[in-house]
Amino acid sequence: MRINSNFVKAAAAALYIACSGFAHAELNVFACEPEYAALAKELAPNANIYSATTALQDPHQVQARPSLIAKMRQADLVVCAGADLEIGWLPMLQMKSANAKVRSTDQGLFFAADQIDTLDKLASVDRSMGDVHAKGNPHIHFDPNRLLTVANALSAKMSQLDPSEAANYQKALADFSTRWQAAIPRWEEQAKALKGKKVIAYHTSFRYLFNWLGIEQVADLEPKPGLAPTSGHLASLLSRAEQKDILAVVVASYQDERGANWLGEKANLPVLMLPMSVGGNDASQDLFSLYDNAISLLNGVK
């Protein structure tokens, strides 16, 4: 039998790549939301990064589905928003995936909200208030300064888990910080005219964005957090809108537009769908373009 020498070479090369792959195993990162997958990509460009959700999915209502268990089983690092955003599904994934490495924040578990001060912390919580988060608003990724603090802590976590690559993580962090810090004043300049504007929005999804840019959310399409807009509540928003000081009705990419469209039509207000995260629309491909796009969409209605 003649053996094809090219085939042998190819097989040897494949084997070499496979083995070297094991020898220098890259960090397996499981991100709960796409913004943290994007941040991990900035800080560890060579890591295997998996996002459990997309910007079109409500992160409060994710199913602890088999594919997520399988991915978490293989993760070295799990990065989530925290502040109980994932309380409905993360504990089940941790239980089912039997991966001891990602159970505790001492090891491979990272909560972004733990690194910063959240807005709207509540002293007491009652379910009659709706599905509120006692630990404050978890949608922190639209605050560039807080996100930079998170990036620093996440990079340190990566170095802790994978010390042999620490120099590369530090380099990536320095590079990201430089570009991010250069972008912040540019975004603030672009958004200057938005300061003091009033909006009606769905949920408190963009709480940090509005807080940063000085936009005021004067009413919420949800009567209470987690509850769908009701016709009675929308009618009350219509009378609020008649004060004629509202810039736009804002919904996130995973939220239902119907209530917003009704209000927009009745009150003659523009309805703006902002990307909740990276991938929320075609223009938002990474954290930088996500911010660019959100600000330019807001500017488009002023």
Added chain:
Amino acid sequence: MTVLNNRISLVALACAFVSPALLAEDSSLTNPAISAVLNGYYQTAERPLAETAEGFGLGETELAMSANIDDMFYGKVTAVVEMHDGETELNLEEAFIQTMAMPAGFSIRGGRFLSDIGYLNNQHLHTDSFTDRPIAYRAFFGGHYFDDGVRLNFVAPTDLYWTIGAEAFKGESMRAADEHGEREFKNVGVYTLYSKIGGDIGDNSSWQAGLSYLRNENGQVTAHEEGDEHEDEAAEEGHDHSHAASYTGKNTYGADFVYKWAPNGNYKYQNLTLSGEYYRVTDFVPSDLHPEDAPSKDYHQGWYLSSVYQFTPSWSAGVRYGEVDTQELHGDHFHGQKLKESEVSLAWHSSHFSTVRFQYTNQKGTNFDGIEDDNVFTIQYIMSLGAHGAHQF
């Protein structure tokens, strides 16, 4: 099972569960999660082998507490309070510990817990989309099978979800009927083996499929003496509200699947769940039975198919069809029995934590508790208080 008629004991139990909540600022991964589930109903007719009786009633009222014990162990206790025939029964449905730090995807659970066979069995009753478990579960597992025992589970490090597990249980609730109290039962009566695989299909759909096997050392029926029929029926009446399986056998084979769909994988506004299970129970015929008394079929079987569509955040509707085909021992010979259930349910969810459900069931039976063509209407509420644990896929 302990019967408690003493209200003070219940209050004391409730306090034991609740007081840590006052100490803890909120519940999180590190503090105990404490919850209660309230469940009440009105049902127009009797359903065979069901947990719910005719008229007004309370379903399982659940008190649960769970927490990481330390970095090695997780623990959970679920106490269930039920009312039957004017008596308050307190039952422990779960009291288990689970390892959290075993390497290589292994975990061990010990204590009292829900077996991981099938799709529905490891889920709590209050998460169901119908007022009772399918008839196959009621006939073969006593509604849902929980027991004292131990489990070893392994999750493979693959992108396709694959898990495999084995369990050993005491098996008291799975013992074949023994009205004379003469049988010697094995201490470890039940062994199970199960495997599940699952994954996603694009962004919109997810699926899981499983196979299970349950070995019941005490499941084979012993032959009755002649003239036992009356005793037999009397014994059965009393069984109505126990959690014991009504039809047992040495071997139970099961297959299950579930498919879920949501547009873009966003479960908030709309989603669809399709699920089904099939069970076959064999080797139940007494070994000393005369060959001419053998049943027409040497197996019991049961299955169901269900579909639940949540069409707005506040409304969901479900249809389910299920049947069982069993052989019941009457004295020294078997009678074939069959029950078919067709059900429609409509549920209103004021929030994530409250459900009010309307259900219509049509039961068609052949030699099954005298049921021929019965209609059952049920209205039910299920509401959960407190920090409720996450639900499974």
